[in-house]
Amino acid sequence: MLKKIVVIGPESTGKSSLCSLLAKHFNCLCCEEYARAYLLQNGTNYSFENLATIANGQLLLEDEYTKIATKANHNFLILDTDMYVMKVWCNFVFKKVHSFIDEEILKRKYDLYLLCDTDIPWVKDELREYPDLNTRQKLFDIYHHILKNQTTPFVIINGNYEQRLQKAILSIQKIAFKKF
Numbered sequence: 001m002l003k004k005i006v007v008i009g010p011e012s013t014g015k016s017s018l019c020s021l022l023a024k025h026f027n028c029l030c031c032e033e034y035a036r037a038y039l040l041q042n043g044t045n046y047s048f049e050n051l052a053t054i055a056n057g058q059l060l061l062e063d064e065y066t067k068i069a070t071k072a073n074h075n076f077l078i079l080d081t082d083m084y085v086m087k088v089w090c091n092f093v094f095k096k097v098h099s100f101i102d103e104e105i106l107k108r109k110y111d112l113y114l115l116c117d118t119d120i121p122w123v124k125d126e127l128r129e130y131p132d133l134n135t136r137q138k139l140f141d142i143y144h145h146i147l148k149n150q151t152t153p154f155v156i157i158n159g160n161y162e163q164r165l166q167k168a169i170l171s172i173q174k175i176a177f178k179k180f
Contacts, residue, residue: 002070004109005172006079009116009157010139012123014164018116018157019080021165026172028076031065034058035081048094055086055101062108076172083108088142112175113147113154114168115140120161 005022007015016033023030034057039046046054062079069077083104090097118136147154155171157164 002066002074002077003111003172003175004066004077004079005112005114005175006082006084006110007114007116007157007168008081008085008143010118010136010143012120012125012136013116013118013140014120014157014161015116016080017161018114018164018168019078022076022078022168022172025165025169026076026078028074028078029065029069029072030078030080031062033081034061048090048096048098051086051090051094052098052100055083055098055104058086059083059104075176079110082110084143084146088139088146092139092142110152112171113152114157114171115143115147115154116164117156117158119158120164 007019007022009015016036019030019032022028035054038050038054038057042050058081062082065077065079083101086101087097087105090101118133118140122133122136144156153175155167157168157171159167
C-alpha cells in the first residue's frame with residue numbers, strides 16, 4: 001500500500017533537495033511544489049486569491065501523482081508540500097485562510113511528516129521572501145505547533161545535508177515497518 005511522506009518547513013530549509021534525494025533513494029515519485037512553477041510563470045506579486053489557485057493546483061498535482069504511484073505499485077510517494085503549508089502561508093501573509101484548505105487538511109491522510117529545521121543557511125533565489133532567521137524560526141515554530149496537534153507521526157529533520165538525508169531515510173523506513 002502506498003505510503004505518503006510530506007516534507008514541510010520554512011523556505012530555504014532544504015525541502016526540495018531532500019525530496020529529490022528521497023525519491024531517488026526509494027525509487028519512487030516526488031510530487032513537486034506547485035507554487036514554485038506558478039510563481040515563476042506568474043510572478044511573485046501574489047494575492048490571497050492566487051493562493052487559492054496555488055492550493056488547488058497542488059491538490060490536483062498530488063492526486064495525479066498518487067494515481068501514478070499507485071498504478072506503478074510504488075511503496076512511497078514523497079510530497080514537497082501539503083495544505084498545512086498553504087494554511088501557514090495564507091495566515092502568515094494575509095491573516096486568513098481559504099475554507100477549502102482547512103477542509104482538505106481534514107480529508108487528506110498521510111503517513112509521515114518530515115519537518116525541516118532552520119539550522120542550515122538561507123539561500124537566496126527569486127522566490128524566497130524571508131531571509132532573516134527570526135522569521136524563519138517563527139515559521140518553523142508554527143509548523144511544529146501544527147504537527148504536535150495532529151495525529152500523523154512527524155520527525156524534525158536537522159543537521160547537515162547528509163545527516164538530514166539519513167534521518168529522513170531512517171524515519172521513512174520506520175513507517176514502512178510500522179515502528180512509529
